[in-house]
Amino acid sequence: MRCGYGLAALPGSDARFFSPETSFLRLPRTVHPTRIKFGSFKVRAKIDEARKEVSFYELLGISETGTLLEIKQAYKQLARRYHPDVSPPDRVEENTERFIRVQEAYETLSDPRRRALYDKDLALGLHLAFSARRRYQSDEDLEDRGEWRSRWQSQLSELKRRSMNRDAGGNMSWGARMRKQREESSKEL
Amino acid sequence: MALCACSFPAIVSCCAAASEPQKSTPFASHLLGGSDLGFHPLLKLNQVKKRSGGVYASLSEGAEYYSSRPPTPLLDTINYPIHMKNLSVKELKQLADELRSDVIFNVSKTGGHLGSSLGVVELTVALHYVFNAPRDKILWDVGHQSYPHKILTGRRDKMHTMRQTNGLAGFTKRAESEYDCFGTGHSSTTISAGLGMAVGRDLKGERNNVVAVIGDGAMTAGQAYEAMNNAGYLDSDMIVILNDNKQVSLPTANLDGPIPPVGALSSALSRLQSNRPLRELREVAKGVTKQIGGPMHELAAKVDEYARGMISGSGSTLFEELGLYYIGPVDGHNIDDLVSILKEVKTTKTTGPVLIHVVTEKGRGYPYAERADDKYHGVVKFDPATGKQFKGSSVTQSYTTYFAEALIAEAEADKNIVAIHAAMGGGTGLNLFLRRFPERCFDVGIAEQHAVTFAAGLACEGLKPFCAIYSSFMQRAYDQVVHDVDLQKLPVRFAMDRAGLVGADGPTHCGAFDVTFMACLPNMVVMAPSDEAELFHMVATAAAIDDRPSCFRYPRGNGIGVQLPPGNKGVPLEIGKGRVLIEGERVALLGYGSAVQSCLAAASLLESHGLKLTVVDARFCKPLDHSLIRELAKSHEVLITVEEGSIGGFGSHVAQFLALDGLLDGKVKWRPVVLPDRYIDHGSPADQLAEAGLTPSHIAATVFNVLGQKREALGIMSSRN
Numbered sequence: 001m002r003c004g005y006g007l008a009a010l011p012g013s014d015a016r017f018f019s020p021e022t023s024f025l026r027l028p029r030t031v032h033p034t035r036i037k038f039g040s041f042k043v044r045a046k047i048d049e050a051r052k053e054v055s056f057y058e059l060l061g062i063s064e065t066g067t068l069l070e071i072k073q074a075y076k077q078l079a080r081r082y083h084p085d086v087s088p089p090d091r092v093e094e095n096t097e098r099f100i101r102v103q104e105a106y107e108t109l110s111d112p113r114r115r116a117l118y119d120k121d122l123a124l125g126l127h128l129a130f131s132a133r134r135r136y137q138s139d140e141d142l143e144d145r146g147e148w149r150s151r152w153q154s155q156l157s158e159l160k161r162r163s164m165n166r167d168a169g170g171n172m173s174w175g176a177r178m179r180k181q182r183e184e185s186s187k188e189l
Numbered sequence: 190m191a192l193c194a195c196s197f198p199a200i201v202s203c204c205a206a207a208s209e210p211q212k213s214t215p216f217a218s219h220l221l222g223g224s225d226l227g228f229h230p231l232l233k234l235n236q237v238k239k240r241s242g243g244v245y246a247s248l249s250e251g252a253e254y255y256s257s258r259p260p261t262p263l264l265d266t267i268n269y270p271i272h273m274k275n276l277s278v279k280e281l282k283q284l285a286d287e288l289r290s291d292v293i294f295n296v297s298k299t300g301g302h303l304g305s306s307l308g309v310v311e312l313t314v315a316l317h318y319v320f321n322a323p324r325d326k327i328l329w330d331v332g333h334q335s336y337p338h339k340i341l342t343g344r345r346d347k348m349h350t351m352r353q354t355n356g357l358a359g360f361t362k363r364a365e366s367e368y369d370c371f372g373t374g375h376s377s378t379t380i381s382a383g384l385g386m387a388v389g390r391d392l393k394g395e396r397n398n399v400v401a402v403i404g405d406g407a408m409t410a411g412q413a414y415e416a417m418n419n420a421g422y423l424d425s426d427m428i429v430i431l432n433d434n435k436q437v438s439l440p441t442a443n444l445d446g447p448i449p450p451v452g453a454l455s456s457a458l459s460r461l462q463s464n465r466p467l468r469e470l471r472e473v474a475k476g477v478t479k480q481i482g483g484p485m486h487e488l489a490a491k492v493d494e495y496a497r498g499m500i501s502g503s504g505s506t507l508f509e510e511l512g513l514y515y516i517g518p519v520d521g522h523n524i525d526d527l528v529s530i531l532k533e534v535k536t537t538k539t540t541g542p543v544l545i546h547v548v549t550e551k552g553r554g555y556p557y558a559e560r561a562d563d564k565y566h567g568v569v570k571f572d573p574a575t576g577k578q579f580k581g582s583s584v585t586q587s588y589t590t591y592f593a594e595a596l597i598a599e600a601e602a603d604k605n606i607v608a609i610h611a612a613m614g615g616g617t618g619l620n621l622f623l624r625r626f627p628e629r630c631f632d633v634g635i636a637e638q639h640a641v642t643f644a645a646g647l648a649c650e651g652l653k654p655f656c657a658i659y660s661s662f663m664q665r666a667y668d669q670v671v672h673d674v675d676l677q678k679l680p681v682r683f684a685m686d687r688a689g690l691v692g693a694d695g696p697t698h699c700g701a702f703d704v705t706f707m708a709c710l711p712n713m714v715v716m717a718p719s720d721e722a723e724l725f726h727m728v729a730t731a732a733a734i735d736d737r738p739s740c741f742r743y744p745r746g747n748g749i750g751v752q753l754p755p756g757n758k759g760v761p762l763e764i765g766k767g768r769v770l771i772e773g774e775r776v777a778l779l780g781y782g783s784a785v786q787s788c789l790a791a792a793s794l795l796e797s798h799g800l801k802l803t804v805v806d807a808r809f810c811k812p813l814d815h816s817l818i819r820e821l822a823k824s825h826e827v828l829i830t831v832e833e834g835s836i837g838g839f840g841s842h843v844a845q846f847l848a849l850d851g852l853l854d855g856k857v858k859w860r861p862v863v864l865p866d867r868y869i870d871h872g873s874p875a876d877q878l879a880e881a882g883l884t885p886s887h888i889a890a891t892v893f894n895v896l897g898q899k900r901e902a903l904g905i906m907s908s909r910n
Contacts, residue, residue, distance in 0.1 A: 068445055068446065069445075072445070110445075110446045111446065111447055112447075112448065112449060145520055148462075148517075148518050148519065148520060149526065151517075151518075152516050152517055152518075152519055152526075152530060155514075155515070155516045155517075156516065156530065156533045156534070159514055159516065159533075159534070159537055159540060159543070160533070160537050162514070163537045163538055163539045163540055166539045166540075166541065167539050173422070173423065173424030173541075174422075174423045174424060174425070175391065175423050175424030175425040175426065175541060176424055176539075178391035178392070178425070179391070179426070179539055181394070182391070182394045182396070185394055186394075
């Protein structure tokens, strides 16, 4: 409890209390994509300097082909060792940082989807720290959302266009026949 | 505490740089009080909007989730959807936040389905804003996400009775409110029902809208495709909203963490979401149509369609091919988007069937739910501030867990044993089996029919399939059981959980009919354990029966506390043999399944009245223990069969046998105790048993009635409470 507040200063780093990606996705609710990129860039810079270039596998001390069980065991071991509540008072700060990084590593590697992404990045020679990756992905997600909007807007206009000449012509479906009937009966009224 | 005082300004300035300017002052003071708030600051600040003044509330206000009712000034003014019509979109967003906090508060007090309801808050608000229920029909598939809908449609004051006796049902129910247009509980029925309502509307010449909300999990069931196929053909105007949250099974996780949803459909839907349309191609297509345009409407339309098919994901063409116009994906938590799309579709005449693909997050807005593997799908009462559920402690485990352990023990010994379930890894306990034998556990999605025939195919190859499907869900797969399994005498084993009354879920999930429909099949072995040790033995028995299909049923709830067989390995029982538990005289209680426990309780009630009853556990409904029944009929005056099932089950089979054997021509009186000929509403298990007339007191009273001692019968019934 007491440690949590101090660490909250680094958004995205307090993995113990929240998962970074949810809070960050929440951040730019209705803002334009450009706005978001700017913000995340600033924050990303902050994160990067706090991270060292150690891969998650090295951090947990397992091989890259480690199974979920190994990952879990390694995580539990390290978490027990570095948890701020059980570390000697003079090493609380560094241990807490280690703990957070271990937590991030576990969260990435235990989720098969995120692990796949991480492995891909690693293969490309990029160790993007978890949070940075999250930023990147959330940017992607948000870009996707921007794409989404333009996509469904064009779909809606297409729908309107189609509906113009929908019930015309031969080969009428049952629904078209009923609609026509309804129109005619309402005209009569 | 000094530490936290400093940290907040730091966050504020950091976030302020990152996104729109925010007011920070009201929050710092709120946030300092309260425990475990580390993650809240960011959550809070994100949701602050510039306010000009006046009372306002948002989910994050005050930082903690209240143990007392959270302030909901805007929601307090909404009793019915019509009260929403004058709100601005900004107010709708505030309403959604308040609605969300209200849902969390209510479910924390009563238990129920949380994650799904949280995921559709914005969608519910948008639907009720745009459409005019109850004239416009809004159908909720499965119904467990209908809590926000119920709050907005005049039932907010009754939310504290959710899933309790005489309270609100946990699913939509026609008898409860005119805003619930179709009763749901089992999945994948809303497109079919919605199409029926749309066609009915067309035949009557009316003009209201029909909207069916269905999830991606429910979309894995065949009925959804049957409905879409028909909808595309009939071309009647209706809207299908596909609520996609990538959660197919319950939970979409095994015991160790999240797993990707089962089924090829889920990956197709994912591709739809991430597919970045080739902008250039689209521009080209637009350009081409512009040029062609003018008089050449049809040709232009064809080009458009072609281009759309090329640039949109392969999944959307599935829906398009079925005849539904695909729109999406849409951010399901953005009320702006939802309202504008729904308004557009509503005002467009002659749309035919339209499918709007909405992407949501289960458990959204409550961090504990978002992070949990099961997304807090179904919870008991919990503390909103910490997310901790108040799970009762029990000495024994649930029958579900015992079944899973028994199956694991059998599978250790026999490598041919495989398990199949239909998106219910948690509910059937097979997640335990999955962890132990990942290659031998099959989750087929919500597809019970397929699960049964799939099991039949496995049995053809000499494997030993165990189909774990809830008793009420087995109803869906009945023809497959008859035609694909029983007719060919394939050794498929059916483990039917949630047999009998099930408590808060109500009649939609009640397993009343499985004895009836299983025992009438010629080749089926039908049995039921009376306690958990018997369950272990019956799993072993089923594993041993290799020449014909078999099934066994067990109830919801925990074991009674008998000793378990060593190593969790049961011993196969002799087929067609019951066991006598208490030797008595004059009156015999012949119980089947968990009803045997009620019989024992009734017997002890009657001991004080000087009656010593015989209590027998029949174990098998098919084949019946003929010699035992003959003996009971010959040596007793009264024979009462007790079961937690409908008419046509165990009691009827016993009666049939007694009649054919000439035993009813003598002096013995036979009486059945079964579930009454009506649906028992949801409530606590004790209330339901009392309503159904299956409590030990009821059985004891029946005994007295048959013996002609009406006075004593009344005495027992009135001294119940």
